[in-house]
Amino acid sequence: MIFNAENILLIGSILLFVSIVVSKTGYRFGIPTLLVFLLVGMLFGSDGLGLQFHDAGEAQFIGMMALSIILFSGGMDTKYSDIKPVLPQGILLSTFGVLLTTIFTGFFIYWISGFSNVSITMSLMTAMLLAATMSSTDSASVFNILRSQSMNLKHNLRPMLELESGSNDPMAYMLTIVLIQFITSAGMGADDILISFLIQFAVGGASGFLLGKLAVVIINKIDLKNQSLYPILLLSFIFFTFTMTDLCKGNGYLAVYIAGMMVGNARIVNRKEIATFMNGMTWLFQIIMFLSLGLLVNPHEMLSIAIPATLIGIFMIVLARPLSVLLCLLPFKKMNISSRLFISWVGLRGAVPIIFATYPVVADVPGSTQIFNIVFFITILSLVVQGTTISWMAKLLHLDTPLEKTGNDFGVEIPEEINTDLRDIVLTEEMLAKGDRLMDMNLPKGMLVMLVKRGNEFMIPNGSLQLHAGDKLLIISESKTK
Template sequence: MTFTSENILLIGSVLVFVSILFTRSSFRFGIPVLLLFLGVGMLFGSDGLGVQFNSASDAQFIGMIALCLILFSGGMDTRFQEIRPVLFPGISLSTVGVLLTTLFTGLFIYYISGYTRADIHLSLWVSFLLAATMSSTDSASVFNLLRSKNMNLKENLRPMLELESGSNDPMAYMLTIVLIQVVTLSGASAMDILKDFFLQFFLGALAGYSIGRFGVWLLNKISLVNSALYSILILSLVFFLFTVTDL
């Protein structure tokens, strides 16, 4: 199939439509929404209905747009008044917890990689990279599960889980980016890795907070004739913030 703008819109709309329909089953059976979306993608892929898509640049562009919306949604779905009592343990879980998950899962992948039927031996850093890509939880699934089932968890456990699931994506994203650099640039030292990681972490947090506060101020001050333009303005600020911090 030759990919044109019409074909991309057609296939994309069908994928989104089918995925959203499947989310009803996820609410009923408690299945993560992300798992259903992956299943739909595999169904329409080369091993399913035979849709061939091999453009890495296009996949990166689509993934970057999706990542912007995922990170923004994680923050928008979090109510600060609810998470204030569990701010420290929640942030600890979403940062140190993700780091430890990557560490232990990466070691597990490294040690079992040589025992598969395919006899694939992964290096330690590649194992950590694979672990980093799966180290964050699906915030949409956690939110939907906790709110649709009306779970009354004790000791502020519910807001802490919502905070952790909604704020662990940036940590997993930064770990993935750093580990990609380590794998592709094999000569990087441990000090360079730590320096790059903390630089991205603190500069990203500073830029995110500053531009976020500016966005709130702008939305309160500006007066648009059409109220629908506020959503477009917020979306433009999201993409601007992501690209500026990625420079």
């Protein structure tokens, strides 16, 4: 069966429904949700139930749209205060870490391709291209696993990992494009390669910063009567930022991530509605992207490359990634060995490497189908081996810590532009020692109790209200506490 205008909505709705239902079961067994989506796509694909989807160009387009939204959303959730202490480490990992991983893995691939019992034969440049496509950690996988498992980590490791995964795709993308150009043309000089890198970074960074600032100004000034249009307005900015940056020869992935940071760290109107919309869009496009990539692959073709792909995957997990991380983090003497080992382990591959592996296919690079199948195999291996053991590894290295509470249990929010703090507290016997009425609590000046929750009952407070241990108070204060 092939996709057409008559059945695409029916098939698409079934795929979405099955993916979401199956992901619930996978979550119980600690299987990464995104891996489940990938497997569902494979199950319904050409070697499974027979859905035919073989257009790498369409999959690449879906991937670009999805990554734009995922990276922008990840940027919105990245707070300056969190990444400031780990900014140098994150930048080194997302640039030199990617380059070192490419070099180490590329030489390993070239080395094993010379053995007669390994079913691949590649030139050095083709081996480097294969390594480049999977040299970055996958932002969708890292964001999803860290957040879906409600993981909190010591030593600022979580913001460091999210910063790295959100900002290292541009480096892998540029390496992939440059190597494709080198292979398919007469070759590029060192000066051309360097200039291409500088333009991609400079234009991508500048356009992301400027367009992100512009988005904040327009969102706050446009005064739309229908609040539901604000998230859609922001969505148009995401795609505009990516495409305009790409037209200007910059890196669109870097631009949307930085633009997301600009928006996420600024005061904007209707933040709650925008955040809810972006969260839903991120999940939708993650599912669509992984399903599409699962449908695109022909599983039977991976059997012939299973042995070399397994060797490459193990090398990346055990040697290439750890060695790259340890070299990048050498200047940071205060970072303990447990943190370095954990960062090395969270080298997740996911949709991004598979999408980058479609570029050689579209460019008709010799051996591109083999490259795609190897990358797909290694992605599954990484999600199974690393994705299912991240929380276990954090506990083993004593790096896990309870997740800090955000928001309040009352489900009440106030506009961000109002400079107040809204939080809840649970009363104890000690708090009620001087009296069990609200007037006896002697709250600090500028602090008011808005609601009282007792079990499932909500009460409007007044001074004579008798309080009990276990009551929850929703408190608003004049200014935000830091």
